[in-house]
């Protein structure tokens with residue numbers, strides 16, 4: 001069984017995917033973490049975020065390993081002499097600002113999608129295009145939305161920042177992500193603005209059970 005949870009930035013995708021995966025006792029897979037880790041490595045190497053061949057060559061030599069734990073995904077660079085966890089560094093403002101540019105490159109999307117399709121179900125997959133491009137055969141699909149202000153307030157709670165500035169950055173990223181971020185025709189759209197986390201997880205679980 002594959003369940004997909006897509007949505008806009010900071011709409012609650014990873015928290016909801018984690019809660020749903022725990023309730024179903026299956027892993028969840030964060031596709032965004034692969035885009036983020038690729039962006040982090042490119043920024044550190046000084047590789048242009050729009051140079052697909054250079055990015056693929058950099059990533060081809062990078063032993064990245066995604067750990068799709070239900071409680072929270074982690075990503076590692078398994079270099080033999082100096083293994084390193086990248087998870088925290090992949091969630092900085094610098095990565096936030098650059099990741100959409102890399103994610104717009106079709107070759108990079110294929111690089112991520114090949115890794116995702118190699119995983120063995122069952123799992124909950126979260127991102128932007130899980131229910132459309134990557135797992136169109138998923139049993140149940142959801143798309144989370146919330147107002148930019150609500151999302152900014154949530155982000156500021158987890159990372160320091162000015163609400164106005166975070167809201168503007170989220171709106172800018174929504175625009176950049178728009179091409180690859182839209183609900184599948186058979187997805188259930190959930191506006192999480194006025195729901196708490198438990199409420200969103202309950203709504204998704206009800207949808208999953210309807211399609212069981």
Ligand SMILES: Nc1ncnc2c1ncn2[C@@H]1O[C@H](COP(=O)(O)OP(=O)(O)O)[C@@H](O)[C@H]1O
Nearest residue numbers: 009010011012013014015154158192195196197
């Ligand atoms: N429905 C909700 N109500 C309140 N806070 C939420 C809700 N959904 C998510 N959050 C919080 O908002 C923040 C962003 O959620 P996250 O799951 O990281 O979103 P995304 O994966 O879409 O970027 C987290 O701190 C999370 O705990």
Ligand SMILES: Nc1ccn([C@H]2C[C@H](O)[C@@H](COP(=O)(O)OP(=O)(O)O)O2)c(=O)n1
Nearest residue numbers: 008009010031032033035099103127128129
């Ligand atoms: N399936 C996906 C997942 C993420 N992306 C891109 C779009 C986002 O700006 C970045 C980061 O995704 P992530 O889900 O980690 O980001 P947010 O938590 O929503 O801020 O990657 C994508 O294009 N397709």
